[in-house]
Amino acid sequence: MFPIPQPALSPNTYAYESLPLVKPTGFREYDARWLFEKEINLMGVQALGMGLGTLIRRSGVAPSIVTGHDFRSYSGSIKTALVSGLLAAGCTVHDIGLAITPMAYFAQFDLDVPCVAMVTASHNDNGWTGVKMGMARPLTFGPDEMTRLKEIVLAADFDLSSGGSYRFVENFPQRYIADLTNRAPLTRKLKVVCACGNGTAGAFAPTILEKIGCEVVPLDTALDFTFPRYNPNPEDLEMLHAIRDAVLENGADVGLGFDGDGDRCGVVDDKGEEIFADKIGVMLARDISARHPNAKFVVDVKSTGLFSTDPVLIANGAKTEYWKTGHSYMKRRTHELGALVGFEKSGHFFFNTPFGRGYDDGLVSALAVCDMLDRNPGKRLSELRDALPKTWSSPTMSPHCADETKYGVVDAVVKHFLDAQAKGVPAAGQSIRDVVTVNGVRVTVEDGTWGLVRASSNKPELVVVVESPVSEARMHDMFKAVDAVLRMHPEVGAYNQTI
The missing domain is CATH 3.40.120.10 (Alpha-D-Glucose-1,6-Bisphosphate, subunit A, domain 3)
Incomplete structure (x- = not known):
């Protein structure tokens, strides 16, 4: 026994x-x-x-x-x-x-x-x-x-x-590398910063990118389990800023950053601008839906509202469902709906046939970005980014909250905004247009500015994201409104990063 x-x-x-x-x-x-x-x-x-x-x-x-x-x-x-x-x-x-x-x-x-x-x-x-x-x-x-x-x-x-x-x-790694690189090479020579934060992806990512024809600029690709510079997390600004600096120093076409276990990819454009994963998702959805009309996508509730409002996606007949954040939730929903791709703001992307097998793979995502650039030989990544409707988005911000209390706090925040909507109480200075509670609470006001609060699924933290299609000031207004509600709960601690 x-x-x-x-x-x-x-x-x-x-x-x-x-x-x-x-x-x-x-x-x-x-x-x-x-x-x-x-x-x-x-x-x-x-x-x-x-x-x-x-x-x-x-x-x-x-x-x-x-x-x-x-x-x-x-x-x-x-x-x-x-x-x-x-x-x-x-x-x-x-x-x-x-x-x-x-x-x-x-x-x-x-x-x-x-x-x-x-x-x-x-x-x-x-x-x-x-x-x-x-x-x-x-x-x-x-x-x-x-x-x-x-x-x-x-x-x-x-x-x-x-x-x-x-x-x-x-x-076994050779079998995996061969599977990803048994394809036509890129026709466009891309200079790519490959950043791995000294995590496991450093043993494989540079080789894969070189085999498809990229000129690779390695950044923190030597494996070191002390993570001497920063945690390998392409959502953290510290890693993104390091990629930015390397892109600008080397005149690279794109910077690709991989997390500690290689299932996520972060992207920095040729001008050194960090493109949050949900915006990269919109760019990839545009590229894919142009070749696959009426494509179906799944995105998580942390992601930009552009998936439902972007005129190019609308013209291509793309249909998008917002779903629960979390790689298992997103993977399952993408599979259930037979969607071509699931995009999560954290950088987990789930490519189904003909692009992948339905699971999240940061290298498959990186290859998709390279292929998108290859199909647009006259355009820089920054130009593809600039072609998107302008929104102001925060990074993922995570205030500490113990595992034992975080779900109770989120329940209280959900109730707060549902009550506010029912009573006509404004948020961030405007009436509440919509409250989505599929995963925490995503509250949207009349001008389309929105804020999300949910419990982290893998750390003693909450997750906060805000976005505005109007202005940076409105994005800050929503953050202040959301944070004011969180500060009503003493269990909520300091943020890992803020705007």
Whole structure:
């Protein structure tokens, strides 16, 4: 009988080395994320593996699973503990070694394996670990699967079996690289800054871009799990500004920045302007819908309103649905609707056939940007950006809020704006035109200015985004209005960045 996991244990004690530590809040909406050694220990990771294997078997899915790990000092040991749990639950484990997350998703198709468990904390700070899981390619777990997994693990309700086996897949990155680069090269010579923040993508992204014909300017591509310059997160201004500087210094056509596990891509244009991922999504949607009339897209609630108002998309017959933020939610909805692409403001893009296999891959997104430029040989990326209707958008801003309280705060903010709308109380100086509550609350006023508040799915934070089609001042008005509501709750702390 495996011991019941404990929600808290003191380090450097007999209990810590004898019992599994698994803090319940680590089971999030669609990922599992913990501070390693503080919220989960290796025995706790082993319990997670046994629980995942048990869930797979109880779901009637073949117990065969791909696993890999990102480049952090502790990820290898965490994967080993996870594998030991999966083996105890009778799973056949296909280990692809050091990898970016989309490489693990690709392996599900390439190796014909139904399940995946990728050990990564993505862009989270050092000290965090986690696992991205799925058992129905190209989908990853949502709230239902995470709830069932949590219940199994915390109760130590495992179905153990002696039938497990381990297989290491040699040289798997070469298969992934070949899959992405087995295509016609670019006809236009592009100089590309490839920024990886010393994360795992640095081992693969420069090679892939060179193989399609780009002249690559590497930026922080050497793997270093201390992340000496900044966290590899292409939503953070620190990384975007570093890409900007490299683009301007080298006269590059575009800067492409990849997050810690390679499933997201950030873009900086030839003038050094950071183009937030939702605006890049509009540009790609224009390009795709011109060749695929009446195309269907899915975008998350953090994204620009241009997806529904852009005259080019309207003329091309494009149809867009706004959906819940989160890579699992977006992946699933894009799959359900048969949409060509799902675009998320964080930089997760989900390309379906004929562009991809439905999962998020930062390299596939990067290639799509390069191909868009290749199809517009007389135009710079900045010109394609300038052709969009002007809006003023904030980056994603995240005030601290504990996991235990963040959902309650968001519920209160939702109620505040619904009550305001019902009573005719204005927001940001104007009457409320629309309130969308599919994921937190997105409140839009009469001039089209809007603000979003939702709970982060993978960190103890809230998420705030504002945009105005009118002016920068109106964008700031909406931020002040939203922040004023948040400041009514003392549980909400400081922002990671603001406008």
